[in-house]
Amino acid sequence: MRRASWQVRLAVLPLAVAAAAASGVALSHSATAGGPIAVRTAGCGTPPPAAGAGRVAFAVTDDTDAFATVYLVDAADRVYAEIPWLTPKHTLPLATTLGAGRYAIRCVLSDGTIHTTSQFSVSGTAPGAVAGYKPLPDLDLTAPVNAYRAWLGTALPKLLAAAQTLDADVARGDLQAAKTDWLTAHLDYERLGAAYNSFGDFDDAIDGTSAGLPDGTADKDWAGLHAIEYGLWHSASASDFRPLTQGLVTSVQGLIEDFPSEEVDPGDLPLRAHEILENTLQFQITAAADEGSGTSLATAYANTEGTQEVLSVLAPLIDDRAPGLRARIGAEIAALQSDLQATRDASGAWTPASAITTAQRRRIDADLDQLLEDLSTIPNLLAPRTNA
Template sequence: MSDNASPSVPSAGLLRLGIVLSALVMLVALGLFYLSLEQPATGEQGTRVTITATGCEPKALSVPAGKQRFVVINQSERAIEWEILDGVMVLEERENIAPQLQQAITATLAPGEYQMTCGLLSNPRGTLTVTPVQGADVAPAVSAKAFIGPLAEYRVYLTLQGRQLQAAVDDLQSAIAANDLPAAQESWREARLIDERIALAVGLFSDLDQRLNGRADYFAQREQDPDFAGFHRLAVGLFAQQSTAELLPVAQQLNADVRQLRARLNDDGVPAAQLTRGAARVLQAWHDYQQSQQRVSELELADLRGLQQGADKVVSLLAPLLQNQVQSVGALQQANLALADALQQASPDRAALLQRSQGLAQALAQVNEQLAPGY
């Protein structure tokens, strides 16, 4: 054979075999990638609780007091939320945990008996027992006395916002009763904006928050479920269906729930620990929900504006109090301004909104941890 002869060419059979093997390698790689997304990581540290279609497994948990990490695994076929409740008060939550995925949640808990929501709001609740730990108490970075002024001012803020919310809901009910769709839509937008401004306070009461702000996905029959009510049920009629038909009972229930909310806030107020924790929680919930969506709708964008305005109030109250005690207060103010700037754009960028909403949520959560390890 000549030294200049061309290299041998693989046969057609070998080429086909190579293509098949390459395809198999790619399929295996894709399968491993899919499993890494869908399957809970077995090495994840924390107390594990699995949510099924019918409830929590285990149904009862026990952990020591202090800072605890929970790994919530969703093995149902629906996106779910998980909450730690003290009576009707929400202490910690994570929303929109997708099917077959998991979320880690950190909570600092005092000794006591608590409840856990377990997927669909119709599912039976689980129990969480938090046992005492000797010598676990740590002095807060900011004294309780220092919170008196900010809490009093925030209580006035809630009172004023509550009055505005009641007036907007009254107008909404009247417009629906009169079958005035444009007026009803305008009143809904006004009422919803106020509801989101005080979302951290509304979110403290699980029963009212469920009726006022529960999304259809959290109910067994979704939009057709008889317990699906509140702002999201009204939005389906007013904006998706462009109709006020059959909405008057929903508006009347909303009105009654707002009156009850105002009474509870007047009696109980908001605990100091919940100012930053609650503001962080509702921002994180918005972020988590939007991650599962293709775009940010006009109504969801308005929701974020209300949440940022509510967070801005909290930041303005606590920044002077924290200036000398917490180094991250500057980061908190910067995160708040960054989200406000993103919302002021004529066409806000979805990626920027997701990044900055979570950035502000994380900054608020960090400040909350520094206020007092026991919060």
């Protein structure tokens, strides 16, 4: 469930128009300029010398035996459109909306060859002109990944301590304490949102839901925090699910031991900046992942904290490319957190998502939608473009 939204990588890449025509070129808009561009071993074709501001579209064909990445760039090497992966002997569209300036097409072959066409000029103004993206070398993501791994190194022991406390509660039969400490452990895990894909099988062992299991909540292989949640809030006896809390401790210990050998994909961090809260909308705000505790809004709050950590390590790269974006997103996260906190009752307990008022739900939905819209720009903003 947690990984269901990987499709966002294409959904938020307006420059990567190649996905729209995987079987050929099919442009549904009228282009003010463009034409065929042939990628060859000796060059990258020739664009028309001039065009008016507005929509431009090029049908790019790879006439080499190598794969190609194709960019539309300006004189400062900002990227305005791209085909991330063009296979030999295939044609895909390179299209965008341009304002006044001088532009060129750059072709980067998988064998290392780079060609750039002559520049063409665009004059005038056009609504919706793309602002362009500053290229990001792959190695620029090394420092954020290292910083995030260091943060995980401090967070995982806290998760282990919380799991051990939960297990001790169940061992002595104190299920009321176990309910409180279950939530602590669950939120500790949910804050690690950008690392799930780095945890391999440990993710399902620690936090897998019953969705998709052959026997649902009765499946004998179901383990982890959600299985414990189901037992706690469905009147199971401590002896029935003590093996689950023991297994949780073992799984977290195994994750900690294995983590130094696990890799965090640099490309995952910008993607998770959006994806964590996209999944929150799908599974927490709707309570689809709730197994009885009624605390999915607490999980949503933890997810906002996980998003803040990702934004923190990416801060230098974001600020360099989109000044003001983080401040705007920060204010939107604060608004959403306030919305979520407002659903708690007088005792501080979290209200189940199904029981909040219509006004509260509308406020959460509106603020989360706006936040997701701004977060969706980050994967494209920080997509690696080493040779653009």
